[in-house]
Amino acid sequence: MDERTFQMRLALLLEGIGQLPEPARVALARFIGGQASSNEQLSNYLGQVTDIFRLGLTYQLFDIEATRRENRYLRRILEDQAKARSEALDEELEGESFYGDLGGDDDGPGT
Numbered sequence: 653m654d655e656r657t658f659q660m661r662l663a664l665l666l667e668g669i670g671q672l673p674e675p676a677r678v679a680l681a682r683f684i685g686g687q688a689s690s691n692e693q694l695s696n697y698l699g700q701v702t703d704i705f706r707l708g709l710t711y712q713l714f715d716i717e718a719t720r721r722e723n724r725y726l727r728r729i730l731e732d733q734a735k736a737r738s739e740a741l742d743e744e745l746e747g748e749s750f751y752g753d754l755g756g757d758d759d760g761p762g763t
Contacts, residue, residue, distance in 0.1 A: 668705070676704045 653661075669680060680701060
């Protein structure tokens with residue numbers, strides 16, 4: 653791996669760490685502050701961080717889907733209410749003429 657690729661991957665890793673939940677960031681900072689005793693310890697820790705990240709992502713996906721379902725349900729309620737109001741208004745206006753009580757004959761205005 654050349655220096656440029658390493659720097660790009662390091663930047664992506666740091667960006668990902670910045671998006672972690674606070675407890676995971678604190679734990680990672682604590683770990684990085686101390687000396688890693690072995691690659692195995694680092695690998696285990698990164699696996700834990702990855703699991704936390706996956707859990708957070710799974711929760712976000714669940715939350716998005718729940719929000720979409722709720723929005724569809726609420727839209728349906730609003731559409732049903734609008735339809736009911738429209739039908740009620742149609743029934744209320746059904747027997748009325750445009751001119752109301754003025755000029756009740758059908759000859760038109762001015763006769």
